[in-house]
């Protein structure tokens with residue numbers, strides 16, 4: 001049959017030209033890739049391995065399988081984006097120390113909704129601006145005593161408020177998610193706004209629901225935040241639309257607090273993060289720096305966003321594991337009673353005398369792996385790690401879950417075994433593979449605060465209550481939901497008050 005050129009329409013020509021261009025781009029793209037990329041699964045042209053994720057209900061298990069097949073460092077394409085996954089402690093430590101692997105992929109949705117632009121704040125900031133904001137934030141934390149003895153009273157007071165609210169449940173079943181979230185958010189509110197809310201405050205309730213939604217629905221490793229499409233925040237339907245409108249409300253909430261601080265004036269002794277930032281803004285006026293109203297707004301959002309759901313989820317795993325392992329719960333309580341007694345609440349200084357309790361905390365962190373895929377880094381130039389090239393523009397994920405759960409590093413890795421963190425003579429032993437807060441130059445700046453909240457939250461709750469699965473409730477599940485954090489499935493608990501601590505809550 002002869003081809004009739006006259007039947008060709010302009011649409012045919014356009015379609016042919018487009019296919020040709022795409023093919024040319026794809027070949028050029030392949031030719032530009034270095035030969036010594038880390039090994040990994042191959043995918044479809046232009047789509048990469050995306051389809052493999054659609055076919056699985058457990059993306060972590062799939063990534064773990066690839067780690068077992070290809071080794072400590074793997075690479076694959078998501079669409080046309082090259083992604084590298086780091087699956088062993090040594091390789092995460094080496095990569096995250098490297099000065100050229102410290103950028104972040106762009107977070108268009110935040111840039112657009114906040115109006116703060118490409119490089120404001122801490123969580124997605126890059127270069128000099130990120131360094132300045134991070135250094136400043138850590139210095140404010142230090143000056144407020146965050147993570148130190150001097151801040152203990154603030155956190156302990158919040159945990160007492162939490163204990164009271166739990167006591168009001170009178171041992172009947174409740175979902176701990178809301179109460180734990182309130183306690184954790186309130187600690188951050190105290191640092192940033194100098195305000196400690198009551199749990200029934202409507203403004204506070206609204207803040208919690210805005211934050212919870214985005215974190216839970218942001219996809220594995222929060223990938224929805226990193227969709228590299230300009231105008232993404234304008235999508236008029238679905239989860240993106242809700243995330244964008246929540247974020248808008250959230251930024252308006254922050255703006256309100258900044259304006260109130262400005263209106264009232266900064267006192268001689270700054271009370272909180274906003275006061276200290278406003279002083280810094282005054283100092284830096286007229287100089288070229290990253291300090292601005294936008295950056296302030298952006299850093300505050302980052303602290304809430306990075307600090308709230310992570311810590312709440314951690315505390316939720318604690319209660320769930322204690323219900324699932326009542327013998328471990330009893331042993332922690334026995335150690336607390338022995339070291340702390342029944343006349344006072346546990347404090348930070350008790351930690352050194354509570355090796356079993358601390359081992360339980362570490363084991364729940366390992367099994368919970370709340371930030372299972374870390375927060376993605378970006379290569380700012382071509383870098384060589386372990387003999388493999390990581391080209392400029394590659395997104396790098398630390399496979400924190402794998403590092404903390406691999407059979408290669410952990411004996412009987414699936415088992416819940418706090419004793420793995422104890423030496424034969426019962427002393428606490430640290431393991432470098434427990435990279436709960438990541439590692440390297442971008443390691444979580446809230447680590448000290450989170451450790452403090454976790455320790456005081458866990459010990460004070462177990463000192464006062466025994467957590468039990470409600471009668472006739474479904475069997476407990478230790479499975480996880482994977483969103484921005486790896487969180488437990490919703491569950492109910494009964495908190496049974498323990499004897500002779502009643503007076504400590506009044």
Ligand code: HEM
Nearest residue numbers: 122123303306307310311314371375437438442444446450
């Ligand atoms: C148990 C609770 C927490 C866990 C498991 C956790 C974990 C992490 C991880 C894995 C990262 C990524 C580090 C990297 O890029 O390599 C991170 C970053 C961050 N975290 Fe946390 N975090 C927790 C609590 C907090 C708290 C309480 C705050 C502050 C109030 C906070 C603020 C941040 C910020 C601002 C970043 C970004 C740092 C940067 O990009 O330089 N986190 N966190």
